Amino acid sequence: MYYVYMLRCVDNSIYTGITNHFERRMQEHFLKTKECAKYTKTHPPIKIEKVWTCKNRSLASKLEYHIKKLTKREKEELIKNKNFSIHFENCLEWESYKSYKISKKEKAT
Numbered sequence: 746m747y748y749v750y751m752l753r754c755v756d757n758s759i760y761t762g763i764t765n766h767f768e769r770r771m772q773e774h775f776l777k778t779k780e781c782a783k784y785t786k787t788h789p790p791i792k793i794e795k796v797w798t799c800k801n802r803s804l805a806s807k808l809e810y811h812i813k814k815l816t817k818r819e820k821e822e823l824i825k826n827k828n829f830s831i832h833f834e835n836c837l838e839w840e841s842y843k844s845y846k847i848s849k850k851e852k853a854t
Contacts, residue, residue: 747805749797751812751824752790759794759820760784761812763805767796794824797844 748767752760752774762782764770773781774790799805815823 747799747802749799749805749808749812751794751796751820752785753792753794754785754788754790756788758788759817759824760788760790761809761820763802763809765802795844 747763747765748770749763750761750767750770752762754760760774760782762770762774771793772778774785777786777789797808799808812820812823
């Protein structure tokens, strides 16, 4: 299983990434380990905004690509809107993605 996630950073920017091990990746970002993304080293994340799951890396990469093409305003709308098909209905098989409920443990990361 793969995860596509959006993180709110300290400067109010939004970082989007993919992983196949969600808890480990969040620790890398939030603890700024050497494995964290270059972007989150200089723009520390403060909150997990949104997470989706999908069955393979190809689907995850497609979603990540399309999210990264969105404007900041569109990303904010995506975070607020539960039905993300509005943003991607013409370019993705949105039924392939499921919202992921973040556990208290993961929120505390």
